[in-house]
Amino acid sequence: MAGRRVVLQPRVRRFTCEDVSCGRRTFVEQVAGLTRRYSQRTERMRSVLSEIGLALAGRAGARLADVFGVRGSRNTVLRLVDALPEPQPQVPRVVGVDEYAARKGRVYGTVLVDVETRRPLDLLPDREAGTAAAWLAEHPGIEVVCRDRAPFFAEGARIGAPTAVQVADRFHLWRNLGEAAERCVSRHRSCLRATTAASEPEKAPALAPAENGAPWPTGHRFADRKPHLRERWAEGCTNAWTLWEEIRTHGYTGGYGAVRAYLQPFRTYPTAPAARPPSPRTVTGWILTHPDTLPESERLKLKAVLVDCPELDALTGHVCAFGKMLTQLQGDQLPEWIKAVRADDLPSLHTFVNGLERDLAAVTAGLALPWSSGVVEGHVNRIKTIKRQMYGRAGFDLLRKRVLLA
Ligand SMILES: [Zn+2]
Structure with a gap:
């Protein structure tokens, strides 16, 4: 205390068993909230160490604890985290499911999130349809499953929660559309010209x-x-x-x-640095931005591009219409949108549309229902951060506990 060593000597009672056949002769009184049998630490010390362990994992946790004068090796910290009770999430109604990278983008697992409370529900060690299905089956009462369009999640939801409505996540739909749009723009790279004269x-x-x-x-x-x-x-x-x-x-x-x-x-500088045409990525960025929020200067540049290329002009119209469907939840207009896209010469967008049609019910629900697993994305990033703080040997169980309890 204040840099001084303080020794507390609490007095506890020792009880004796009168039953001669009892193997245990004496019992030491435990002080509720302070001690526990065989433990060398007070309850408070245990919880401090396990909280530190949840936040920082073994090695960093032990180091920080040492700064506070709390003794505990890396293994002690990990053992205390291990001893924490299993997380008991409430049965969710709307579940978001997505994958996370468990090791340098090579090993993937599944994360499940309660979309309504935004809390993580569980972490699964792989991204197999069977694993997700088993988890969903153990949690009856789920009404909605928000997922991306990866086949293992679709199958997992179909088997594990057959009565739940499957919703293709808007976040992923929009991202997929953005990728298709960028491929379209790249095909028309030669249509992108500099909009300012080059040699003034x-x-x-x-x-x-x-x-x-x-x-x-x-x-x-x-x-x-x-x-x-x-x-x-x-x-x-x-x-x-x-x-x-x-x-x-x-x-x-x-x-x-x-x-x-x-x-x-x-x-x-005999000529001005030649004004370069905007990159396909830049133009795609303009196309994907809501026209009302695109700055005037960029709006004009985009306009100059579209004047030169009817296909990109059509693409911009389709992206805008899709954005409107998505933000105003007008899934019923999807078939018409698909038809309009097919009428234009935009192969990359046709590929996107073919994908939508293979998963039409979930996509329509994604464009019509308010649920979205966008919140899951935040957890995927958080898992990445937690994972990065953990050192080599700490395994899946610890990761899971930290994600769910920290
Ligand atoms: Zn073109």
Whole structure:
């Protein structure tokens, strides 16, 4: 206490058994909430160590505990976490299910989340349909299963919770659509052109800010001459002397040096860095952004792209319509949307649509019901973080406990 060692000496009673046939002769009184048989730690110490273990796992946990003067090896910390009671989640009504990467993206497991309370329900060590089905079967009463469109979750839900409505998750639908859209845009890469002219010298760095003087002003200030110089430079006249003589005949009275100095940066960067066309990813980003939230400048750039390419124009229309269905829960319009997509020459989007049709009931439900496993995504990321904090040997059981209890 305050850096000093304090020894507490509580007095407890010792009981003796009067039954001579009893193997145990004496019993030591336990102080409720303070001690436990055979334990070298107080109850409070145990819970402190196991909480630290949940938060940080073995090695880091032991190190932090040591800072607080709590003795406990890495193994003690892990053992105390192990001894924690099994998590007992309430029976959920709406379950979100998704996969998580258990080791460097090579081994996958399944995470189940209560979509209504946003709490994790369980972690399964694999992503087999059978494992998910068994878990669902052990939890009767589930009415809705939100999942992505991976076949093992669809099958798992069909077998394990046959009466539950399956909902294809909107988050994944939108992500799949985004991927299909990007493939479409990539196919039309050659349609993406730079929207700004490439060789205007005012694009060269370190030039004076744009002037707004008329092309042939009559003033004698040098600044008034700059627009003319830039214009002539763009036309190909790069000789400073010639240009100086030109502006002199129009009333400029200054020296040649100013003209030469002004044109110098133009020579270092003879043409402006060519404006590059936007990348397919950038254009896809514009297409996937709600038109109302896309900044004006980007909206104009997108417009310039779409003017040049009817297919991308059509794609943008379809993405927008899908976004509307998805946000306004208009799943009933899906068949019409699919028909409209098929009418356009957009092979990548056709592939997406074929996938939707294979899972039509769940997709329609995903576009019509308010449930979404978007909350699961947060847990998938959290698992990744917890996993990263854990050192090599800590296994699945500890990971599961930490995810569910921490
Ligand atoms: Zn095109």
